[in-house]
Amino acid sequence: MIAVIWVNLRRAMGDRRLLIIGTLVPVVIILITGLLEGSPKEPIGLYHPSARLLHLAQTTDGIKVRIESSKTDLTDDILRGRVVAGIEQLPAPGNSVKANFLVESSTTDAVQARTDAVALMDLMAAEGSNTKFTDATLRATPVEAPLSPFWYVAPANLVLFMGIAVLVLSAGMVETRRLGVLQRLSAAPVRKRAIVFGQMASMMVTAVTMAIGLIFVGYVLFRVHWGDPLSVFLVILFLGISVAALAVIIGTWSRSQEQAIATAVIVAIIAGMLGGCVYQLSAVSTTVKNVGHIVPQAWAMDAFVKLISDHASFGQTLPEIGALAVFAVVLSVLAVWYYSRKVFSTT
Amino acid sequence: MIRVIAWNELHRRLRDRSVLIGCLAAPLLMAAVLGLSFAGGASATPVHIGVSGASPQMLTAALDASQLPKNVTVTTLPSQQSVKNAVASGTLDGGVAVLPSQLRLHTLLIPIVDPGATHTPGFDVVTKGTSPLGEEYAESVAAGISSVMYASRVPHMEATEAADPATVAVNSEEVGHGGKVNLNFFAPNIAVVFLFIGSGLGMRSLLMERSAGTLARITAAPVRPTQIVLGKLLAIFLTGMATIFVIWAVTTYGFGADWGNLLGVLLMAIGATAAMCGIGVFLTSLAKTEQQAFGITLLVGLFLALVGGNLLPSGSLPDAFQVIALGTPNGWALVGFGRLDQLGEPASSIIGPFVILLIIAVVAGGLAMTRVRRMVEP
Numbered sequence: 001m002i003a004v005i006w007v008n009l010r011r012a013m014g015d016r017r018l019l020i021i022g023t024l025v026p027v028v029i030i031l032i033t034g035l036l037e038g039s040p041k042e043p044i045g046l047y048h049p050s051a052r053l054l055h056l057a058q059t060t061d062g063i064k065v066r067i068e069s070s071k072t073d074l075t076d077d078i079l080r081g082r083v084v085a086g087i088e089q090l091p092a093p094g095n096s097v098k099a100n101f102l103v104e105s106s107t108t109d110a111v112q113a114r115t116d117a118v119a120l121m122d123l124m125a126a127e128g129s130n131t132k133f134t135d136a137t138l139r140a141t142p143v144e145a146p147l148s149p150f151w152y153v154a155p156a157n158l159v160l161f162m163g164i165a166v167l168v169l170s171a172g173m174v175e176t177r178r179l180g181v182l183q184r185l186s187a188a189p190v191r192k193r194a195i196v197f198g199q200m201a202s203m204m205v206t207a208v209t210m211a212i213g214l215i216f217v218g219y220v221l222f223r224v225h226w227g228d229p230l231s232v233f234l235v236i237l238f239l240g241i242s243v244a245a246l247a248v249i250i251g252t253w254s255r256s257q258e259q260a261i262a263t264a265v266i267v268a269i270i271a272g273m274l275g276g277c278v279y280q281l282s283a284v285s286t287t288v289k290n291v292g293h294i295v296p297q298a299w300a301m302d303a304f305v306k307l308i309s310d311h312a313s314f315g316q317t318l319p320e321i322g323a324l325a326v327f328a329v330v331l332s333v334l335a336v337w338y339y340s341r342k343v344f345s346t347t
Numbered sequence: 348m349i350r351v352i353a354w355n356e357l358h359r360r361l362r363d364r365s366v367l368i369g370c371l372a373a374p375l376l377m378a379a380v381l382g383l384s385f386a387g388g389a390s391a392t393p394v395h396i397g398v399s400g401a402s403p404q405m406l407t408a409a410l411d412a413s414q415l416p417k418n419v420t421v422t423t424l425p426s427q428q429s430v431k432n433a434v435a436s437g438t439l440d441g442g443v444a445v446l447p448s449q450l451r452l453h454t455l456l457i458p459i460v461d462p463g464a465t466h467t468p469g470f471d472v473v474t475k476g477t478s479p480l481g482e483e484y485a486e487s488v489a490a491g492i493s494s495v496m497y498a499s500r501v502p503h504m505e506a507t508e509a510a511d512p513a514t515v516a517v518n519s520e521e522v523g524h525g526g527k528v529n530l531n532f533f534a535p536n537i538a539v540v541f542l543f544i545g546s547g548l549g550m551r552s553l554l555m556e557r558s559a560g561t562l563a564r565i566t567a568a569p570v571r572p573t574q575i576v577l578g579k580l581l582a583i584f585l586t587g588m589a590t591i592f593v594i595w596a597v598t599t600y601g602f603g604a605d606w607g608n609l610l611g612v613l614l615m616a617i618g619a620t621a622a623m624c625g626i627g628v629f630l631t632s633l634a635k636t637e638q639q640a641f642g643i644t645l646l647v648g649l650f651l652a653l654v655g656g657n658l659l660p661s662g663s664l665p666d667a668f669q670v671i672a673l674g675t676p677n678g679w680a681l682v683g684f685g686r687l688d689q690l691g692e693p694a695s696s697i698i699g700p701f702v703i704l705l706i707i708a709v710v711a712g713g714l715a716m717t718r719v720r721r722m723v724e725p
Contacts (some may be wrong), residue, residue: 097512122494125513266373309476
């Protein structure tokens with residue numbers, strides 16, 4: 001088993017594609033998507049705002065506004081995605097506030113915009129005509145620094161590219177089979193599961209090394225605080241085992257390296273989509289969100305969100321870690337069984 | 348002869364699993380995942396929020412101030428711990444525990460001006476990262492409670508303000524395609540990403556033929572190199588059109604996506620396919636081996652998709668990036684398809700992007716032809 005691990009690791013380290021997919025590509029993608037996601041929130045379009053609403057919106061951290069000259073322009077900007085939503089302030093008696101809130105769909109960003117805008121309107125209604133009191137109080141109000149803008153894209157891309165990188169390693173198994181190495185191994189006094197676990201272990205080492213590198217980069221460059229170290233390690237470990245087992249299955253099934261790579265990339269991307277690595281699962285229906293949990297990536301993302309956003313402890317992430325452990329066991333058993341049937345079959 | 352070569356290439360590709368996976372199965376699966384994810388939209392999802400520490404009168408006033416939509420329900424709970432337990436167990440999507448003893452005047456404004464603050468004295472806004480909507484609505488309820496409390500502490504300038512407090516009324520209005528906006532946006536964009544991957548796979552097959560020696564045998568036949576190249580490119584183009592057609596059909600008839608005016612969609616499909624295939628073939632023709640070709644396909648395809656804005660929600664790119672995106676065929680495909688599916692414009696609105704994509708196709712395709720002809724010339 002050690003020999004199998006060593007040979008596979010040497011092949012993986014010599015594969016420039018893997019090094020690029022496993023290191024450079026995720027870092028660049030985290031940087032670009034983080035900069036885009038973390039750039040000032042999409043503005044809210046304001047049509048006909050009162051001076052007070054405009055003042056509060058422009059002086060509140062985290063709100064960006066764009067003044068629209070007409071409702072048509074506002075609607076157009078919403079459809080083009082230039083503004084996340086629009087507020088059309090309407091005439092109201094006294095200090096009351098009345099407005100139309102225009103939106104294309106109730107995404108999290110749109111709901112956030114609504115929350116921010118309604119909160120400011122509540123403040124206007126509460127202060128009445130005593131705006132000086134509010135301005136003075138605001139000056140004494142502490143405002144906290146937000147989470148790193150990369151807090152979601154960093155783990156999302158780590159999980160996605162860990163999947164892609166490890167699954168692509170399945171091509172190595174095809175090469176090993178093509179060269180006849182697997183057949184010669186089967187003639188040796190080596191157990192089938194030792195061969196499979198050897199293959200998986202080399203993929204695991206690659207996965208964990210890559211993940212540790214990305215975690216380090218995420219912490220140093222992107223200021224992402226990953227949370228409880230034990231939880232993070234177990235999530236990566238079990239996710240790595242699950243993906244490595246899947247890579248063995250793909251490598252056993254494929255007839256050529258190109259088939260293996262094509263299948264691996266597609267499976268990794270689709271699993272990533274279902275798991276919330278490509279878009280947040282809050283954007284989809286509950287049913288799809290639940291169905292998406294048939295892939296280990298979804299549980300890994302749940303764990304990272306809890307750790308980074310909710311500052312969860314090890315105990316609080318046990319359900320996700322437990323689910324990932326189950327995936328690891330089931331997929332490993334499946335990999336050994338399928339490999340035995342395919343490689344040792346006499347048909 | 349071009350048709351024969353193209354037909355032979357198509358036939359060979361159909362027998363090749365990696366092409367079936369990359370050009371048919373993968374787009375089909377992606378379209379299905381996109382459709383299932385976005386067909387219904389997230390707007391109707393019920394959201395449950397819990398509140399503790401607020402009197403019934405204060406809660407009523409706060410909910411009035413928060414102007415919550417109909418799909419959000421608010422429940423009263425007896426204690427801060429019960430709110431935390433309910434959110435942790437998944438019974439609630441978010442919660443607010445009011446702690447009056449910790450409230451100070453200036454801290455009342457934190458839920459209003461800094462809703463996502465991790466430390467909000469006087470309020471324990473209980474959220475879970477897996478429910479961003481629950482988080483937003485919990486923050487909204489906290490802001491509503493906060494504004495009610497603030498109103499009672501503001502010294503009123505006029506007597507009527509205390510007797511007849513001001514109110515907030517927000518009416519929601521939906522524009523465009525509503526819940527289907529994400530499906531309508533991502534469906535053509537994912538198709539464009541796969542066009543590049545498909546063209547790379549096609550070019551890779553030429554490299555495989557060269558290394559296997561079959562290319563030399565073809566060139567020994569009475570066939571001009573140009574005919575071989577055009578035949579191969581035609582096969583790649585047809586495969587690309589099949590990819591985009593599969594995604595269009597599945598998302599439209601399976602999940603109710605609306606790609607916009609049919610003629611416009613057809614023109615954009617032709618333009619995008621030609622441009623992506625031209626660039627894909629040219630870039631992979633720079634490769635020396637099929638492994639390099641595949642690597643180039645994947646990396647350049649991903650890069651173009653990212654810079655071109657295919658993988659981010661509509662309008663996410665800052666203005667500067669939107670200009671940069673126009674340096675890629677993906678960016679122009681995004682503009683064209685966006686005018687059709689996001690703005691509902693007629694086919695005439697995409698003439699500009701279509702022409703630019705054709706220019707890219709001609710230039711890139713011409714460069715590709717030159718390089719590939721050198722490969723096949725004896």
